[in-house]
Amino acid sequence: MSLSRSGSGLALAAAALFGLSAPAAKVLAGTVDPWLLAGLLYLGSGIGLGLYRLTQRLLGRLGSEAPLRRQDLPWLGGAIAVGGIIGPVLLMYGLAAGTAVQSSLLLNLEGVFTALLAWSFFRESFDSRIAIGMAIIAGGAAILSWKPSEALALDGPALLVTGACLAWALDNNLTRRVSGGDPLQIAALKGLAAGSINVLLAMGQQAPWPASPAILGAGVVGFLGYGTSLVLFVLALRLLGAARTGAYFSTAPFVGAIAGALVLHEPLTWRTFLAGVLMATGVWLHLTERHDHEHDHEALEHTHAHVHDEHHQHPHAPGTPPGAPHSHVHRHEPLRHSHPHFPDLHHRHHH
Numbered sequence: 001m002s003l004s005r006s007g008s009g010l011a012l013a014a015a016a017l018f019g020l021s022a023p024a025a026k027v028l029a030g031t032v033d034p035w036l037l038a039g040l041l042y043l044g045s046g047i048g049l050g051l052y053r054l055t056q057r058l059l060g061r062l063g064s065e066a067p068l069r070r071q072d073l074p075w076l077g078g079a080i081a082v083g084g085i086i087g088p089v090l091l092m093y094g095l096a097a098g099t100a101v102q103s104s105l106l107l108n109l110e111g112v113f114t115a116l117l118a119w120s121f122f123r124e125s126f127d128s129r130i131a132i133g134m135a136i137i138a139g140g141a142a143i144l145s146w147k148p149s150e151a152l153a154l155d156g157p158a159l160l161v162t163g164a165c166l167a168w169a170l171d172n173n174l175t176r177r178v179s180g181g182d183p184l185q186i187a188a189l190k191g192l193a194a195g196s197i198n199v200l201l202a203m204g205q206q207a208p209w210p211a212s213p214a215i216l217g218a219g220v221v222g223f224l225g226y227g228t229s230l231v232l233f234v235l236a237l238r239l240l241g242a243a244r245t246g247a248y249f250s251t252a253p254f255v256g257a258i259a260g261a262l263v264l265h266e267p268l269t270w271r272t273f274l275a276g277v278l279m280a281t282g283v284w285l286h287l288t289e290r291h292d293h294e295h296d297h298e299a300l301e302h303t304h305a306h307v308h309d310e311h312h313q314h315p316h317a318p319g320t321p322p323g324a325p326h327s328h329v330h331r332h333e334p335l336r337h338s339h340p341h342f343p344d345l346h347h348r349h350h351h
Helices: 003-029 034-058 070-097 100-108 111-119 126-143 156-176 184-202 212-240 240-247 252-263 272-289
Strands: 292-297 300-306 326-332 335-340
Touching: 003 034, 003 070, 003 100, 003 252, 034 070, 034 100, 034 184, 034 212, 070 156, 070 184, 070 212, 070 326, 100 126, 100 156, 100 252, 100 272, 100 292, 111 156, 111 240, 126 240, 126 272, 184 212, 212 240, 212 335, 252 272, 272 335, 292 300
Parallel strands: none
Antiparallel strands: 292 335, 300 326
16 A cells, blocks of 8 residues: 555544544534533543553553654643643633534634645645645635624634634644654643543532543543544655645534534534535545655755655664564655655655
8 A cells, every 4th residue: 555545544543533523523512611621621632542551561462663762752742731731721612512423524724724824834745736625625614614693703702613623723734743652652742631621621610520420431431532643644744734624624624514414403504505615625635645756865864663665775784673563763865756646754855
């Protein structure tokens, strides 16, 4: 299986898990303070992934992923602040005041904002097909969030969800900088840090403590929809870059909208259908992108899990199995060649 197909599969799986978390969180938002719920979701994610990683370590099955390094911490800290603390709080308040269908479809804006930040600030490559797709997705979100009864005014819950999308878009681009590290470690640290901080802040606001079933439900939703989804997302970032991964992840709202309509019996209006068609068209343009040209690789030294392929041809110490996945600091010599590729760890060149 090609790296691009592996990356798209990982991103789509992450999208499905996160998409289902929106209607599930909507159910919990009716019984749990939104700020506290945001903290419990991430805390469930961090505790679940931390226990899983500890179990793997005890069994000697941690695998070949590279641990985080000191220079990764500022990027991870920024991602935790905007994506783990600010974003979830905005989304929970948006879900509490709006509908799961509307909020789920508006989450498409995360992909748009991710791409805009990746192109403008982080200099990730793009072409007209990707830009058109993002514009169509944004148009669908605008139709969904506009409130006809109020001239030149956007729906309040829609603005909250939009703010969450912007926070997560910045988070995605910051996380891309550490995507060569162990995704379990990244997601567990993010969940534990962000979850603990938001739970403490919510308690400081005298948020009432929910019943045990609600706490357990938030933990399960957080572990699957936030933690496991983030692990898959980080792996996809490694292979596809931030903008493309964000595009594939834009399928998440369709999963959430369908689940919200079926399970919560929320209405599907003509605006919902029109927005869905536009967003699906934009996502299709991204899914069918092909990128192939002659390009140069500059000398690069880094560490991440890898096998020996056309980008990894280096010597090893005796006893190291080069055919199996492994991680160590390695150097890439300058190289010029042509093949289909995405802005992965080795193709972040200018165009």
